[in-house]
Amino acid sequence: MRASICASISAAANPCCEGRGSRPATTTRGRRPPGDGRVLTGAITVRQNRLARGRKPPFPRRSPAAFRRGGLEGFLNRLASPGRNRQAISSQDAQGSSCVSQEETDILGAGVRPFRRFRPFQRHRRRRIHVFPVQPARPRDRRRVVPAGDKVFQGSPTSAQQEAAETYLAQVAQHPVIRAVRATAVGMLSVASGSRVLDVGCGLGEMSRAFASMVGPAGSVTAVDLNPAMVAAARDRDPAMPADAAVKYEVADVASLGYRDEFDVVWCERVLQHVPDPAAAAGSLARAAAPGGRVCLLDVDWGALVVDGVDEALTARVLEVFQLKVRQPAAGRTLRRRLVEAGLVDPVVRSVHAVSTGLADAASVIPVLDRRQAALVAEDDRDAWFDGLALADIRGHFLMAMPVYVAVATRPFQD
Structure with missing residues (x-):
């Protein structure tokens, strides 16, 4: 039954074979039959050969898509259509007509949906999709990781680096910009006599001794630092004047001070730029303040450092590498937000803009401008950087500018 239907379809699809009996027009694929201008495809030719020999045509493997296109009748319909001329099919498709003749429709039944083109010997294979386990994306840190030993301003166990740190802090304490910043902060606090003051990150203890003089014998001052050598250096520099409050020196971490509701004034100068978690440090400082007490933060915005003349x-490049050596280079601009997040109220912010046109003056407070701190600059740029700074200073082209921020907030009586 199927062979007879296919034979009828082949005869209807290829009228060039009429009058030649059951023998096909040609047995070679793609060859023109005599007396006809159409090219028979190889698939139709082989099928006609098999029909002439009384064998069933080689049906291709039917995929699930074949059944969705009209079942067996649609499948046989598509087997008949490839023998038609490609050019004729294209022209009929362009006109929106069917590529199935009326005779084929009569054989297979009306209502069969025609299809434009089908390759009967093309295998229908499902595409295999290989699924590989996807690793969760790791957050990329745009800042290059710098070893802890390369961090600037960090306490060091070696005596040479400790001496260098003490020298740097002593120079900074005498600089006009730092003195102006401290005066601005003290004016915002209005430290009264008899107050309890906590100085976190005391360094060499300049502000601890200043607070001891402000509060008098009725007050108290506690100075803490993470570096035991720095605490010892601050204690050695304390003259212990009788008219001043006694200063108690302790070793403690700003993120875990252990104080709670004890101090009227909490002072933290240029510390948050060095800590790994500024939010935790600000929370610890806020807990140390008593209800109604004030917390004062001072810090530099190294991300806003400007150098001109080179x-x-x-x-x-040099400033980018230098900022990578500071844990929190933009700590200054975040001070107000840290205080608010810690639960403090009534925040007030001030800034002192440091401007210097002399290289020696700027290098005393900016380590990356100091040739003695050449390790802060990449080796490939080291000579060009410091030579360029010296030349700009000689020509009078040198300029350095950088903001320093002060933020003060109050601990509420009811948290």
Whole structure:
């Protein structure tokens, strides 16, 4: 039954074979039959050969898509359509007509949906999709990781680096910009006599001794630092004047001070730029303040450091590397937010803009401008950087500018 239907379809689809009996027009694929201008496809030719020999045509493997296109009748319909001329099919498709003749429709029944093109010997294979386990994306840190030993301003166990740190802090304490920043902060606090003051990150203890003089014998001052050597250096520099409050020196971490509701004034100067978690440090400082007490934060915004007079590309590279050596280079601009997040109220912010046109003056407070701190600059740019700074200073082109922020907030009586 199927062979007879296919034979009828082949005869209807290829009228060039009429009058030649059951023998096909040609047994070679793609060859023109005599007396006809159409090219028979190889698939139709082989099928006609098999029909002439009384064998069933080789039906291709039917995929699930074949049944969705009209069942067996649609499948046989598609087997008949490839023998038609490609050019004729294209022209009929362009006109929106069917590529199935009326005779084929009569054989297979009306209502069969025609299809444009089908390759009967093309295998229908399902595409295999290989699923590989996907690792969760790791957050990329745009900042290059710097070993802890390369961090600037960090306490060091070696005596040489400890001496260098003490020298740097002593120079900074005498600089006009730092003195102006401290005066601004003290004016915002209005430290009264008899107050209890906590100085976190005391360094060499300059502000601890200043607070001891402000509060008098009726008050108290506690100075803490993470570096035991720095605490010892601050204790050695304390003259212990009788008219001042006694200063108690302790070793403690700003993130875990252990104080709660004890101090009227909490002072933290240039510390948050070095800690790994500024939010935790600010929370610890807020807990140390008594209800109604005030917390004062001072810090530098190294991300806003500007240096002019040297090649711009070189300056950008050097300052970028320098900022990578500071844990929190933009700590200054975040001080107010840290206080608010810690639960303090009535925050007030002030800034002191440091401007210097002399290289020696700027290098005394900016380590990356000091040739003695050459390790802060990449080796490839080291000579060009410091030579360029010296040349800009000689020509009078040198300029350095950087903001220093002060933020003060109050601990509420009811948290």
